[in-house]
Amino acid sequence: MFNTVLLLSFLLLAVSGSSPRPEIQPRRCKCTSNDACWPSPAQWNELSRTLSHPVFDVLPIGYHCHEPHYNAALCAVVQENSANSIWRSDQPGAEQSDNWEFTAGSRCGITANRTTPCGQGRVPAVGVNATTELDVQRALRFAYERNLKVHVKNTGHDFLGRGLGPGSLMIWTHHFRYQRFDAQFRYATGQWANFPVVTVGPGLQWVDTYAFAAEHNVVVAGGIGPLGSVGSGGGWPLGGGHNILSSHLGLGADNVVEIDLVLPDGRLVTANPHINTDLFWAARGGGGPNFGIATRIVYQAHPITPLYASFFEALTNGTTAYIALLDLFHTSLPALADAGWCGYYPFQSPSYFALMYLLPNGNTTYGNATLGTFIHAASKIPGVYIRTDVTTTYPNYQSWFVANILDPVHVIGFNYTAGAAAGLGVETASWLLPRSLFTNKSSAHSMSEAIAAMPAGIGQHVGGGVVSSKSTDFNALHPTWRKTLVDISTAGEWTDAFNATAIQAVRQGITDQMAPFRALTPGNEGGQYLNEPDLLVPDYTRANWGTHYERLLEIKRMYDPTNQLLVVQGVGATDWDDEQICPIY
Ligand SMILES: Cc1cc2nc3c(=O)[nH]c(=O)nc-3n(C[C@H](O)[C@H](O)[C@H](O)COP(=O)(O)OP(=O)(O)OC[C@H]3O[C@@H](n4cnc5c(N)ncnc54)[C@H](O)[C@@H]3O)c2cc1C
Ligand SMILES: *[C@@H]1O[C@H](CO)[C@@H](O)[C@H](O)[C@H]1NC(C)=O
Ligand SMILES: *[C@@H]1O[C@H](CO)[C@@H](O)[C@H](O)[C@H]1NC(C)=O
Ligand SMILES: *[C@@H]1O[C@H](CO)[C@@H](O)[C@H](O)[C@H]1NC(C)=O
Numbered sequence: 246m247f248n249t250v251l252l253l254s255f256l257l258l259a260v261s262g263s264s265p266r267p268e269i270q271p272r273r274c275k276c277t278s279n280d281a282c283w284p285s286p287a288q289w290n291e292l293s294r295t296l297s298h299p300v301f302d303v304l305p306i307g308y309h310c311h312e313p314h315y316n317a318a319l320c321a322v323v324q325e326n327s328a329n330s331i332w333r334s335d336q337p338g339a340e341q342s343d344n345w346e347f348t349a350g351s352r353c354g355i356t357a358n359r360t361t362p363c364g365q366g367r368v369p370a371v372g373v374n375a376t377t378e379l380d381v382q383r384a385l386r387f388a389y390e391r392n393l394k395v396h397v398k399n400t401g402h403d404f405l406g407r408g409l410g411p412g413s414l415m416i417w418t419h420h421f422r423y424q425r426f427d428a429q430f431r432y433a434t435g436q437w438a439n440f441p442v443v444t445v446g447p448g449l450q451w452v453d454t455y456a457f458a459a460e461h462n463v464v465v466a467g468g469i470g471p472l473g474s475v476g477s478g479g480g481w482p483l484g485g486g487h488n489i490l491s492s493h494l495g496l497g498a499d500n501v502v503e504i505d506l507v508l509p510d511g512r513l514v515t516a517n518p519h520i521n522t523d524l525f526w527a528a529r530g531g532g533g534p535n536f537g538i539a540t541r542i543v544y545q546a547h548p549i550t551p552l553y554a555s556f557f558e559a560l561t562n563g564t565t566a567y568i569a570l571l572d573l574f575h576t577s578l579p580a581l582a583d584a585g586w587c588g589y590y591p592f593q594s595p596s597y598f599a600l601m602y603l604l605p606n607g608n609t610t611y612g613n614a615t616l617g618t619f620i621h622a623a624s625k626i627p628g629v630y631i632r633t634d635v636t637t638t639y640p641n642y643q644s645w646f647v648a649n650i651l652d653p654v655h656v657i658g659f660n661y662t663a664g665a666a667a668g669l670g671v672e673t674a675s676w677l678l679p680r681s682l683f684t685n686k687s688s689a690h691s692m693s694e695a696i697a698a699m700p701a702g703i704g705q706h707v708g709g710g711v712v713s714s715k716s717t718d719f720n721a722l723h724p725t726w727r728k729t730l731v732d733i734s735t736a737g738e739w740t741d742a743f744n745a746t747a748i749q750a751v752r753q754g755i756t757d758q759m760a761p762f763r764a765l766t767p768g769n770e771g772g773q774y775l776n777e778p779d780l781l782v783p784d785y786t787r788a789n790w791g792t793h794y795e796r797l798l799e800i801k802r803m804y805d806p807t808n809q810l811l812v813v814q815g816v817g818a819t820d821w822d823d824e825q826i827c828p829i830y
């Protein structure tokens with residue numbers, strides 16, 4: 246897999262820039278499966294002959310639940326597994342949230358009347374099961390030469406369904422799986438680094454990579470998701486990537502030390518701090534797949550530490566106590582962060598607040614002197630009742646992950662294995678909250694009121710610490726990430742029974758819930774987490790990247806002059822239609 250000669254030849258190709266770069270062309274619509282320009286079966290067969298797996302027709306997962314292909318046994322399998330996050334990630338036509346598989350006029354529901362036809366919706370027409378660099382290069386080159394609409398899908402966790410698109414060619418990287426450990430990393434350009442690394446192919450999932458890292462006695466910052474199902478090397482690192490420990494380990498994009506990308510024209514390049522530095526900057530935070538398709542991601546690995554863990558739940562008898570509790574928490578948060586605490590605080594208004602908090606290398610005395618002070622003060626607020634206040638120590642991150650995310654029995658906090666984890670209509674909204682909002686009593690209180698006006702959500706205290714220690718231009722991430730303590734997010738959900746008007750109301754609702762947070766961070770002071778994006782967020786380029794957008798657009802024009810890789814809320818997608826098929830003039 247790591248053939249040095251091959252790798253060097255790729256590097257040389259990239260440096261010499263010998264591959265012809267097309268002139269920026271007059272902008273035109275992408276070719277989709279509805280168009281005469283779409284390749285013929287014979288042309289697809291020709292492509293298949295060059296790939297490790299033949300191209301395939303991508304079927305909606307409800308295909309066998311509808312006439313004329315109805316098959317009771319196959320449909321039952323789909324219905325039984327639909328809520329399983331890992332199962333969904335293995336289906337080429339599925340996203341984790343099924344709303345992205347459908348359009349208003351075309352859907353293939355798994356519980357719909359079998360006599361209704363199965364509509365292809367946003368499920369791509371043709372798929373490439375890419376398991377090697379050459380597969381990705383050949384498929385992308387094939388699409389580039391024909392101006393085909395392309396989508397890149399890995400596990401399908403994207404909260405804007407960016408892995409799918411109607412009438413497109415899907416390059417599916419989920420089976421591109423390998424991982425390797427190096428006790429001391431050497432860049433492809435020859436320099437030695439003084440840290441260990443874990444290298445992954447894009448399609449692995451964090452459940453695999455965490456176990457692999459633990460076997461080598463290191464920890465890597467990774468995504469979580471139900472059952473650890475988020476992909477290890479696709480959208481998570483490219484869009485930022487946070488973890489319950491990221492204030493100690495850094496964000497995913499901060500931990501990437503080298504990356505291989507297949508560029509829109511099919512060239513494979515390596516980017517690191519020594520070569521292709523513009524791409525290296527842009528890929529780390531610019532969002533997938535705006536700058537190419539990642540085929541190898543190298544993560545810095547960290548020494549394992551024991552984790553002192555707190556699980557705390559409080560109930561309140563109404564809004565007054567709820568806001569008082571939130572005020573106390575918000576104003577306590579900077580000191581808790583400085584003490585080393587990090588984690589999540591889910592809430593349900595106006596009566597439920599929880600803390601799932603970790604203190605690396607912590608102990609009871611220090612934990613009680615810091616978090617204990619908050620809990621003690623919380624217990625004194627009239628109308629606040631503490632339901633749970635437990636602490637435990639895990640020998641390392643892997644044991645925390647197994648006990649809290651995978652194990653249905655020994656969990657001390659939420660039961661992540663209970664309930665539907667996937668297969669519903671879900672959209673998100675999020676906002677990054679700078680530390681300065683927590684140190685100011687007035688804005689801290691405004692945030693409490695904003696939370697009390699949300700039905701439910703989660704504060705993710707994943708910033709500060711080492712995230713704040715990087716300079717704002719370290720990579721393409723929104724500069725506000727460096728000041729952020731908390732990523733607050735919420736989700737809107739719906740079922741097949743919702744009509745278009747009702748869905749739009751849910752969408753608008755979550756956008757509106759973030760409005761007070763946006764108001765507290767005028768200009769580029771705040772932003773959204775682009776992997777928890779809000780479809781209706783005002784001015785998405787500023788929300789995703791702040792002042793970094795102009796440089797990203799410049800780099801995009803250099804490496805993707807024909808806009809081969811466009812996705813909703815992507816770099817360069819502002820003047821394209823909702824599916825980025827045709828430019829809007
Ligand atoms: C249930 C759930 C839990 C989550 N938990 C977390 C969490 O704990 N922390 C966190 O930070 N985020 C979390 N996320 C958000 C997650 O980080 C993003 O959805 C992320 O983009 C998923 O990447 P993926 O490759 O697994 O998914 P996909 O949906 O397959 O891909 C996501 C995006 O990346 C692009 N892409 C995929 N593969 C590649 C590739 N090889 N090269 C280039 N581009 C590619 C796709 O085109 C798409 O635009 C969660 C999401 C869900 C649904
Ligand atoms: C399914 O649709 C057919 C035709 O419209 C109708 O006759 C039948 O009653 C429906 N079945 C169910 C279970 O709704
Ligand atoms: C994709 O490739 C993997 C690995 O070879 C294989 O297990 C899987 O069945 C393939 N899927 C499709 C749809 O071709
Ligand atoms: C507890 O943790 C604090 C902070 O890290 C440390 O200063 C102290 O020595 C630790 N105490 C014990 C008994 O380990």
Ligand SMILES: *[C@@H]1O[C@H](CO)[C@@H](O)[C@H](O)[C@H]1NC(C)=O
Nearest residue numbers: 609610613614617618619621
């Ligand atoms: C924790 O601190 C509180 C005061 O903040 C004190 O009342 C309590 O006894 C301490 N508990 C332990 C176990 O040290």
Ligand SMILES: *[C@@H]1O[C@H](CO)[C@@H](O)[C@H](O)[C@H]1NC(C)=O
Nearest residue numbers: 562563564565566627628629
């Ligand atoms: C909540 O409880 C407090 C303390 O008992 C009490 O003073 C307050 O009136 C209660 N509020 C409501 C809304 O019941």
Ligand SMILES: *[C@@H]1O[C@H](CO)[C@@H](O)[C@H](O)[C@H]1NC(C)=O
Nearest residue numbers: 653654655656660662663664
């Ligand atoms: C968690 O949920 C699973 C699935 O519903 C269940 O089997 C398990 O008993 C639950 N665990 C606890 C501790 O409640």
Ligand SMILES: *[C@@H]1O[C@H](CO)[C@@H](O)[C@H](O)[C@H]1NC(C)=O
Nearest residue numbers: 681685686687688689691765
């Ligand atoms: C605190 O925040 C408020 C707005 O909520 C603002 O008017 C005030 O100037 C801030 N104070 C400081 C010291 O920054």
Ligand SMILES: *[C@@H]1O[C@H](CO)[C@@H](O)[C@H](O)[C@H]1NC(C)=O
Nearest residue numbers: 742743744745746747748750
């Ligand atoms: C959509 O659903 C809502 C809520 O169920 C209902 O009030 C409304 O009339 C429906 N609208 C249409 C156009 O069917």
